[in-house]
Amino acid sequence: MSDPLFEFCCRMGDNTLVLGHRVSEWCGVAPVLEEDIALANTALDLIGQTQLWLGLAGEVEGKGRDADKLAFHRDVWDFRNVLLAEQPNGDFGQTMMRQFLFDSWHLMYLKALMSSSHEQVAAIAEKSVKEVTYHLERSTDTVIGLGDGTTESHERMQKALDRLYSFVGEMFIDDEVDAAMVEAGIAPDPSSLRAEYDAQLDAVLAEATLTKPEDDFAHKGGKTGVRHTEHLGHMLTQMQWLQRAYPDATW
Amino acid sequence: MSSPESSPYKDSEASPHEETRKTEWPLWEVFIRGQHGLSHRHVGSLHAPDAEMAIKNARDVYTRRNEGVSIWVVEAVHIAASSPEEKGSLYEPSNDKVYRHPTFFDIPDEVGAM
Numbered sequence: 497m498s499d500p501l502f503e504f505c506c507r508m509g510d511n512t513l514v515l516g517h518r519v520s521e522w523c524g525v526a527p528v529l530e531e532d533i534a535l536a537n538t539a540l541d542l543i544g545q546t547q548l549w550l551g552l553a554g555e556v557e558g559k560g561r562d563a564d565k566l567a568f569h570r571d572v573w574d575f576r577n578v579l580l581a582e583q584p585n586g587d588f589g590q591t592m593m594r595q596f597l598f599d600s601w602h603l604m605y606l607k608a609l610m611s612s613s614h615e616q617v618a619a620i621a622e623k624s625v626k627e628v629t630y631h632l633e634r635s636t637d638t639v640i641g642l643g644d645g646t647t648e649s650h651e652r653m654q655k656a657l658d659r660l661y662s663f664v665g666e667m668f669i670d671d672e673v674d675a676a677m678v679e680a681g682i683a684p685d686p687s688s689l690r691a692e693y694d695a696q697l698d699a700v701l702a703e704a705t706l707t708k709p710e711d712d713f714a715h716k717g718g719k720t721g722v723r724h725t726e727h728l729g730h731m732l733t734q735m736q737w738l739q740r741a742y743p744d745a746t747w
Numbered sequence: 748m749s750s751p752e753s754s755p756y757k758d759s760e761a762s763p764h765e766e767t768r769k770t771e772w773p774l775w776e777v778f779i780r781g782q783h784g785l786s787h788r789h790v791g792s793l794h795a796p797d798a799e800m801a802i803k804n805a806r807d808v809y810t811r812r813n814e815g816v817s818i819w820v821v822e823a824v825h826i827a828a829s830s831p832e833e834k835g836s837l838y839e840p841s842n843d844k845v846y847r848h849p850t851f852f853d854i855p856d857e858v859g860a861m
Contacts, residue, residue, distance in 0.1 A: 528772070530793050530804040537807050634803060641796070 500676035501614075502556045503576060504683060506566070507673070507719050508620075509549030510577035513567055514728065515598060516542030517735050518585060527588050534634060538595070541627040548620045568739035572729045579718035580663035582728040586656065589642055589649065593656035596635035600696055601667045603628045604689045613681035636700055643704025654706055665714020668693070775801040776826060777809055778819040785860060787819050795820075 520539035526532035550563035561569075580598055585591045606628055609621035642649040668690040677683035701708055717723030738745060772794040778787035790809045795801035801820040810818070829837060841847060 528794060530795065530808060534804065534807040537811065630806075637800065637803070641800075 499556060500673045501680075501682065502553055503673045504677050505549050505553035505556060506574075507576040507578075509546050509553055509563070509566070510575045511581050511598075511602070512542040512549060513546040514575065514577040514731070515581040515595075516540075516546060517731060518581065518583075519591070519595070521585055522588075522591065531588070535591075538631050538634075541631065545620070545624050545627070548623070552616050552620065568736050569743075572724055572732060573721055575724060575728060575732075576719055576721050577728075578663070578666050579715050579725055580660065580667065582718065582725060582731060583660060583663060584727050586659070587652060589652040590656040590659065592635055592638045592642065593653060594660055595631065596639045596700070597660055597664055597697075598667075599628060599632035599635050600693055600700075601664075601689070603632050604692060605684070605686070608684040608689070612683060617682055639700060639706075640704045643701070643706045650705065653704065657701070657706055658709055661709045662711070662713050662715050664697075665712065666716045666718060669714070669716055669719075671720065772796050774823040775805075775820045776823050777801075777805040778821075779805070779809060779815040780817040781815055787817065792823060798822075 516539045519535050519542065522532065522535045523539070524532065526535055546567065547563045550566045554561045554563060554566055578598075580594060583594055585594075603625065606621045606625045610618055610625065612618040612621065639653065643653040644650070645653075668686045670685050670687045674683070674685055678685050698708065715725075718725075733740075773796075774792055775795055775798075776792050777790050779790045780787045793801065793804050793808055795804045798820060801822075802818050805818050805820055809815070
């Protein structure tokens with residue numbers, strides 16, 4: 497295993513990079529102009545956070561790779577994002593459900609990171625918390641609005657939840673990287689956030705009149721990089737094509 | 748938030764000359780008080796299903812460059828406006844009453860914006 501702090505930074509940065517790219521895929525094709533702009537703002541926030549996390553990862557690694565190198569010159573098996581982030585957009589409801597499930601975890605985790613023993617980690621978390629607070633507010637309202645909306649919007653949101661819920665568990669699985677982070681006082685155990693997450697999820701789903709699937713099965717393999725879903729590779733061919741076709745091209 | 752496909756809003760658009768499309772979210776006018784502004788200024792309009800979402804949308808559409816410290820939204824249909832045809836009777840009588848315009852005073856710089 498490489499340096500656990502490097503792994504940790506890649507996990508944070510790859511989450512925001514992959515989800516940020518996914519959200520940016522809505523640019524110009526969202527159902528209404530206002531949502532289009534809001535989603536683009538969210539994507540930009542996430543890409544901005546990526547620059548900080550992957551920038552720090554490069555520094556920690558000390559091999560001269562910067563955020564761009566890490567983002568555009570790695571292949572699927574090097575990515576450390578959770579599987580939830582790479583799931584396709586589907587319809588607007590599925591995108592917002594994915595966003596809500598991720599935002600809830602993201603905000604809790606970032607809040608915990610604000611008291612990290614690592615100064616830069618704490619600083620990145622503090623900056624990100626302000627942005628992610630708004631992301632969560634927006635995705636929560638939309639999940640409630642569409643879940644408790646028309647028959648069709650309700651059905652679509654339930655379908656989105658059924659489809660995505662099996663990707664929630666991975667965000668709370670502890671492994672040796674997490675153990676090293678806990679040891680160093682850098683980050684909390686992901687599993688320690690599960691109870692709070694579930695309470696918040698249940699409250700929002702109740703208001704949205706949605707039903708949480710009973711099966712607690714959790715897909716895993718994203719944050720370790722062992723087994724990404726097929727979707728990430730397809731996404732990277734789009735996201736990285738320019739650097740693959742014209743390595744080190746600049747503006 | 749309701750789906751734009753199925754909201755039966757009746758009085759959602761402020762345009763008096765045509766029927767409101769049944770599937771459209773209501774139109775909201777957005778007012779923002781800037782960093783150093785004294786009062787809220789009209790910045791534009793947008794569509795949203797309710798007031799809360801209108802404020803959120805206004806945040807995303809109109810305050811992306813740190814423009815605002817306070818946002819007001821009002822559903823366009825609730826704004827009463829003067830008619831352009833009444834321009835003459837409403838405004839012209841004041842044109843020949845120069846004493847109503849406080850242009851004869853020198854305002855010290857220290858006073859600042861008024």
